[in-house]
Amino acid sequence: MSTAPVDTAAGIWHPRFVWVTVGSIALIFLAAIQSLAVTTVMPIVSADLDGDALFAVAFAGTLATSVIGMVAVGAWCDRGGVLAPLTTAVVLFVGGLLLAGLAPTMGWLVVGRLIQGLGTGGQTVALYVVVARVYPPLLHGRVFAAFSAAWVIPSVIGPSLAGLVTELIDWRWVFLGVAALTMAAFVMVVARLHGLPLRTDEPATARVAPRLLCAVAVAAGALALSLAGELGGYAGVVIAASVVVIVIASRPLLPRGTVRAQRGLPSVVLMRGLIAGSLFGAEIYVPYLLIDQYGFSPTWAGLGLTAAALTWAVAADVQGRFGDRLGNARITLLGTAMLMAATLVAGAVALFSLTPLVLIGGWAFAGAGMGLMYPRLTVLTLAYSTPQNQGFNSAALSISDAVGSATAIAAMGLVFTALRQTDAAFPVVFALAAGLAALAMVPGLRLGHAHETRAPI
Template sequence: MSDGSAAESPAPAPTLRAVFAGPRGRLLIALLIGEFGGAVQGIAYSTVLPLAACDLHGSALYGATLAAATLSSIFMLALGPAPLERLGFSAAIGIATVLFAIGAALSALAPDMVWILIGNVIRGLSMGIIAGLGYAALGSLYEDALRPRVFGLFAFMWLVPSLVGPLVNAGIASAVGWRWAMVWPAVLVIGGRVLMWRSAAIIPRQRSGARVSPLIGFGVVGALVLASWTSSEQGPWAWLGYLVGLCAAVGLSLLLIVRASGGARRRVFALTAFFGSCVVYFAAESVMPLAVVGGLGGSVLAGGLVVGAAGVGWSLLGLVPVRGVPGQGRLFGRAPMGVMLVGLGMIALALAVLSRSATIGVPVAVAAGAVIGVGMGMAYTVQSAANFNDLEPTRVSAVATAAAFAETGSITVGSLLTGGSYSLATSAGAHAASTLATGFLVLAALAVVVTALTTAALRRPDRVVP
C-alpha cells in the first residue's frame, strides 16, 4: 500500500480462500448477496414495467420511470464522499436500506404510474449510497493483488440473473401479477444489506477531505436529461441540444473524476480509462438488439443472443484469477489487451451490420458480442481494481464514489451516445444499418483511446501517488 509495505512483502495469491477469509470475507459475502439481489431487482423492473405501465395507464411516464433510478443514483454519487464520511458506514447502510424499502414498497403498491416513478427515484438514491460504500469497502480492505479477483466476483453475480431473470420474473408476473415480480427481489437486497450493516465496523474510517460541489451532480443529471429529451426530437436544434447535453455530461463527469483523484495523474488516467471502457461497452450493448433486428432483419431472439454472449463473456472472464500487481510482469498487458478485443468486436459488429444479410450477419454479431464480453471481462477486473492501487485504506472514499459514479453514469452516457444518435439520424432519413455501423466504428476508435489511457494508468509510478 502507500507505506511501501506491498513492495517489501510478496503479494498474496488471489485464491478464493484468501478473498473470503476473515471478517472482510463475511462483508464480501454480504456485498455479493446485495449485488445479486440488485441484479435480480433491476432485471425484474425492466421485465415487468411494460405490464405496470399498461395496467396503470402510464405509458407517457414509461421512459422517465425507466431512467429515474439511474439518474438519481448518478446524482447521489456525484455528490462525492461527503455523505459517507459524515454519516459513517453503518449509518449509511441503515439509511440506504430504509430508502430502498420505501422505494420498493411505493412501486409494488402504486395506484398510479407516478408512484412507481417516485419509488424508482428513492430506490436510485439508495443504490447510489450503497455503490459508493461497496467500492470504499473493497478499496480499503483488500490488497492491490487481491482486488481484481474480488471485482471479478461482482461481475459474475450478474450471470444467472441475466440468463434466467427475465423468464422467472415474467412467470411470476403471469402467475400472481407484476407487483409481486417487482417486490420479491427486495428480500435478497434487504437481507444482504442487513449482513453488510453487521460487518460495516471493519471498514476503516475515511479522512479523504475531498469535496464535490452538488452543482456537478445537478449538472450531470440536467445534461443527461437534455440529451435524452432532444434525441427524440427532429431538426438541427435537436442535434444541437443533444450534442450540448452529451458533451456537458461527459465533461462534468471528467471534472468529477479529476477532483476525486486529487489531481494525481495516474489515478486520473485509471478512472478515466475505467469510465471510457464502461461507456464503450454499454453504448454497444444498448443497440446490439437493434442492430440485429433493425439492421439485419433478424429475430428478437437473435438480438438477445448477441447481448447474452457479451454478458456471459464478461461474467466468466471476470472469474479468471489475476496474479500479481498491475504494472508488474504479464499482468501489465491484460487490461489493454481486453480493451483492444472490445474494439475489434466493435469492428466485427459494424461489418456484420453492413453485410445486410441475417444469414451472415447474425452469427458474426453473436461472435462479436462474445469477443466484446471476453475483452470487457479481461479489462474490467484490472481497471476497477487499479483505481485504488497504492492508496491508503483511510483515503479511498473519494475515489470509491468516483469509480461508482463512472460505472453508473456510463450506462446512461453510453446508451445516449449510440441510441440517441441513432434516433436523430434515422429521423433525418439516414439508413439504419449505415447509422449503426458508423456508431460501432466510432466506439472502436474510442477503444483505441481507452487502451492508451489504460496502459498509462497501469504503469508503476516512480513514487507512490496519494
C-alpha cells in the same frame, strides 16, 4: 480495522471476511439480476405503459441520478464510517424499486428509476470502500473478481427469469421481487459490518456542497439530453447545452487531468467511462432487436445477454488470477478489440438481417472484453488511492461509469428515435458503440502501474 495476520491462503473466505464477502456478493448479485431483468423487460413495460418516448430515459435517468448518490456517499465515507452511507443507499434502492413496481404510468416508473439510481450509485461506492477498509490490498483483485463473478447466475437465469415472470405473472414483480431480496441480503452484510472498525483515522475535510451541486448538474444535463428528442425545434439547443453542462460539471468530480487522459488514475477513470458508454449504450438494443426484428419473446430475448454475462465472469476470473502477468496494456488491447468486434457484429446482424445466433454469439465477445477490463480498472483505482481519498476515487470511477453510460444511452436514444422508421437505426447505434470502444484505447494505453497486487493463485 484490526491488523492481525490473515491466512491469505483462505483468501476472501477467511472467517474474518466470510460474512462480508457473502453479503456484499449478494447485493451485487441482486443488482445484477435487476439490471439484466430490466434490460430484458423494458420493451414490454414501455408498451404496456404507453411509454416508448421514455424508453431511453428509463435507463439514462437511473444512471444520471446515480452520480448524485456516488458523490454523496463517497464524501460521507471519506469523513468517517461506511455503515450509515451503505444503509441509506440500500433504502433508496429498495424504495425506487417499489415505486417502479407499483407505477401506474411510465412517468411514475421513471421517477422510481430516478430514486433507484440514487441508491444504486451510493451502494456501489460504499461497497468499494468496504473492500478497501476490510480486506488487505493483496485480496482486492479477488474481491472484485468475485463481484464480477456474482453476475454469473443472474446472467444465466436473470434475463430468461424476467421474461418468464413477465409472461406468466406480471412485469411488476421483476421490480418488487428484487426489492424484497435486497433487504434480506443487506441484513446479512450489515450484521457483520457492525462488528468491524470501518472509520478512517484521518477523515477528509474538503467541502462537499460544491461537488454535490456539480453532481446535480451532471444528472440534470444527462436527463435533459435523453429528453431532447421530445422538444421539437429546440432539440439542438438542448443537446448542445446538455453536453456542455455535463463536461463542465463532471470535471470537479473526477481526478485532475481526466479529460486530457493524463497518465495514471485519470486515464483509469476516463477509460472506465468510455467502455461503459460503449457496452451499456449498445446493450439495451440487443433484446430490443431480437424482439422487434426477429419476433423473440421476452424470455428468449433475455438469452441474448446470457452468453455475454457468462464470458464476462470467466474473463474477470482470468484477470483476477493472471492480471499482473497479462499487464495493463495487453488487457486494454484485448478488451477493447473484443468489445469493438461484438458491437460491429451486432451492427452487421441488424444491417444484413443475419441469423440472430450470430448476434447472440458475437455479443459474448463484449462480455469477455469487459470482464478483463472492468475489475482491473477497479483494482488500479484502489491501488492509486489513500485512506483519505478512497471514497473520492471510488466515486470518481463510478461517476465516470455512470456519466459515460448515461450520456451514451441518451445520445444513442436520440439517434435511434430519429432513425426509427429506417433500416439504419440499429446499425448506427452499434457503430457509435464501436467508435467509443476504439476511443477507449487512448487512455487504456496510459494506465500506468500503481504497485497493484493480486491474491496468490
